Amino acid sequence: MNPTKKVAFYTLGCKLNFSETSTIARSFKDEGFDRVDFKETADIYVINTCSVTENADKRFKTIVKHAQKSNPDAFVAAIGCYAQLKPEELADVNGVDLVLGATEKFKITDYLNDLTKNDFGEVHSCEIEDADFYVGSYSIGDRTRAFLKVQDGCDYKCTYCTIPLARGISRSDTMVNVLQNAKEISEKGIKEIVLTGVNIGDYGKGEFGNKKHEHTFLDLVKELDKVEGIERLRISSIEPNLLKNETIDLVSNSRAFVPHFHIPLQSGSNDILKKMKRRYMKELYVDRVSKIKEVMPHACIGVDVIVGFPGETDDAFLETYNFLNALDISYLHVFQYSERDNTEAAEMPNVVSKAKRAKRSKMLRGLSAKKRRAFYEKQLNTERTVLFESENKEGYIHGFTENYVKVKAPWNPELVNTLENVKLTKIDDDGLVRFEFLKELALK
The missing domain is CATH 3.40.50.12160 (Methylthiotransferase, N-terminal domain)
Structure with a gap:
């Protein structure tokens, strides 16, 4: 070539x-x-x-x-x-x-x-049945964080989802390979790893091309927590039924795992959850959020939710809205339901109009902004650690605290890819948070 x-x-x-x-x-x-x-x-x-x-x-x-x-x-x-x-x-x-x-x-x-x-x-x-082997991956495009793939495919049969058709059965990387990739990432000077996969809580299934559970997700996070050179580890998204108390407790006492969880909900209506063939009811979701907040009151919790699923009446949507409004969460990722070929949901009756889907999406995005603001306000006057990013955005440098509060400061290239201890002081007009460096406060 x-x-x-x-x-x-x-x-x-x-x-x-x-x-x-x-x-x-x-x-x-x-x-x-x-x-x-x-x-x-x-x-x-x-x-x-x-x-x-x-x-x-x-x-x-x-x-x-x-x-x-x-x-x-x-x-x-x-x-x-x-x-x-x-x-x-x-x-x-x-x-x-x-x-x-x-x-x-x-x-x-x-x-x-x-x-x-x-x-x-x-x-x-x-044929997707042939996708039964595993290829490990990680991204290193950004100097500050890397996405590390630990699992691929999914054995769940959610009625709206094409991922099992597109990616095949659930299968995992070997523990040895994941740890080796994590070490390679750390040697490149990257401070944060985000664990990713289709259904990472299912980690351990399908190692070496079979369906034996060699390790669990808990085993994986325990070992990753020991990798030297990685300052932060973040769990990208994990199903509520696979997020166990032991994992939450481990994160709360961890050296490197940060207090940030992203947990798909999809609907706050049990009737809709059943139609979606999700593997939990909303009561379990409440239990998971309560457990996280009990051991990590400052934890950030993000939620995926789908609006306009077939059969989602106005009452069912309001049930979801009110459920989320009452829940101690930090932000939402809102998706309008869209019909996908070869899924059960595409054949379901009581289709919700596109206009209603858009209206419900707008309402939940408004709720998300309110939740994020309330979460940020609770973090003011607390001391946090910020990892600064590499981009100069209109004269400002941005970064994230361990619990995913986005901060800003005047551009300073010396801060890129550094971890700094700060005190969060105020929310700016654009919704981002200002801060003071603890080392500067100590001199006052």
């Missing part, structure tokens, strides 16, 4: 996709490619797709157009979840040359012997 060839990547969707893009990008580097920004002219554009919402599907076509605008002769490859679910649909998009499914994406450089534009997109995708 020509060592001067340039490759650019665009990632849609979740942290897991970002970790996989980063790993795939390193395989290109090993083959002699130069990685450039997606806005620049490249010889190959790789788009890592998402299938969670209808919007992600639509954005794909826009991204292909951007690539073609930068270089009409560039080779365009599509990988990821949407590429596994609807390879022919992506192959039909004007400008797409190659579509790789779930098992093929990690071998993408094997398919690039000829970078001549194709008249039609070439498809290489497996």
